[in-house]
Amino acid sequence: MKALWFSVLPCLFLLLACLALAEEGLEFPSFDGKDRVIDINDRNYKKALKRYDMLCLLYHEPLSSNKELQKQYQMTELVLELAAQVLEDKDIGFGMVDSQDDSKVAKKLGLEEEGSVYIFKNERVIEFDGELSADTLVEFLLDLRAFDRMEEETRLIGYFKGEDSEYFRAFQEAAEHFQPYIKFFGTFDKGVAKELTLKMNEVDFYEPFMDEPVTIPGKPHSEEDIVEFVTAHRRPTLRKLRAEDMFETWEDDMEGIHIVAFAEEEDPDGFEFLEILKEVARDNTNNPDLSIVWIDPDDFPLLTTYWEKTFKVDLFKPQIGVVNVTDCMAEHAGR
Template sequence: MKGPWLVLAALCLALANLGARAEEGLDFPEYDGEDRVININLKNYKAALKKYEVLALLYHEPIEDDKASQRQFEMEELIFELAAQVLEDKGVGFGLVDSEKDAAVAKKLGLDEEDSIYVFKDDEVIEYDGEFSADTLVEFLLDVLEDPVEFIEGSHELAAFENIEEDQKLIGYFKNEDSEHYKAFVDAAEEFHPYIPFFATFDSKVAKKLDLKINEIDYYEPFHDEPVTIPNKPNSEEEIVDFMHLHKRPTLRKLKPDSMYETWEDDLDGIHIVAFAEEDDPDGYEFLEIIKEVAEDNRG
């Protein structure tokens, strides 16, 4: 999958994108001063998990007595409070877990990395690997609320699917929603949601345009038009998950605020190349095309 020297290129199409999301995306209000974030402990954690469709927990180290540490924690808490205010009507809860005072509940919940955000939905636990800002966190949690599999029905949705170039994606063709093979696909999608989008179609015309056979699943790397078909269809949940664990770190990726730290988390036996370019600029566009070619040459 990865070449001998270009293991991963994290591509930022526009450097300004990292700082402009709040202006271009959600319209954030001023914090109203109401306390919505819960201090999670052994007595209330089960009730919190039951109450909210999605629960985001900040697992933090003990707050030191110095002003700098206290100020840092206050800023993090304020980000959580603002996100909680924005998502109050969406069934999303927010909580704080002190790694020292609440060590027992942290152990029960499987929290093991301080200064990390863990997101609980149903039986899934998602470690948030993005920028610690209210706008990025809110957009990520809105994605978490969505279903893990999106349907492709008709030419307009197919065109939208084909226009997704910057993200890795999977699509499967199944008989209907009652198909056991579709259900296995959904179960696998939940493990990678919302970082990797999964799509499904029950439409034979859509499948024909994508050259998909019944119960077949295709995986697309970012910036690649030609997919890789998961072998040995129909596939079980385990087979899909195993395939994605082998392929989920493509050669070329776009650096995004909601997954920027995930880019660096694995031990890689090679070189990280980070390319910055403005895609709307002719020189920048040409540079990006060169980067794509280099990544293709080093695609294993």
């Protein structure tokens, strides 16, 4: 089946080897008049950074006495207010930083270019280079938020000249071999590529829970190059068992066994245990003999009792052990 694609980030495309419904454009309400954009200053900027999962700041020049410039400023402020209204329940905040009155804050935050929008997420700063309109900004922020929440998924991202590029087509064809289990993203946009530190025709491979991607060597790549690399690296050091691909994960064992870790992410002990697992995985990502399957019991409430009886463990606290896949599958099949 020929791969189809739809927009995920502005100029970043997700390649699918299955039919996809076209996403409808964002519908924006009229501005309700409520002030949501924060006037960022030296007293409140730390609180704002802690309050939101993502903080979007416009670094602007001082308000001019020129009426045309004042009108332009008001229109820009309205764009931010409308975006803040639409994203009010998404844990995304908006603020404005005056380059003159708040120069100390700007220096602390690393704001340099007047008229630019800076997005603060965790310890990263991303400069928004797109059109400063409410729909474009909202779309970018939502997709950036969604993309960053794909930590537990294997994915590839490539930068290409355009849709007609032979290397993009090779990338597209390679995606068909791994759908729907591995996601392939492509961008034609220089600004997006810069944020992702991608060079032309370069492809990065993201393993679940890893801090940094691995760049596939030897660009530009043919379909066969990409398929060969992904096939050799597709088994993650740490992966989460998910309902949509649990059988594929379970069958991808290491000579009949799995190292299985049970931990509830929402539980403090489970979260701490999971963070340790991530560190172990990152320190051993080049070890082909290490593969850990993380299971969050909250995701499989109907299987919890079965797992406790089969593995003889108490899933109210984190557990880790070696599982014989054949014995477990045989016992499960006999039930």
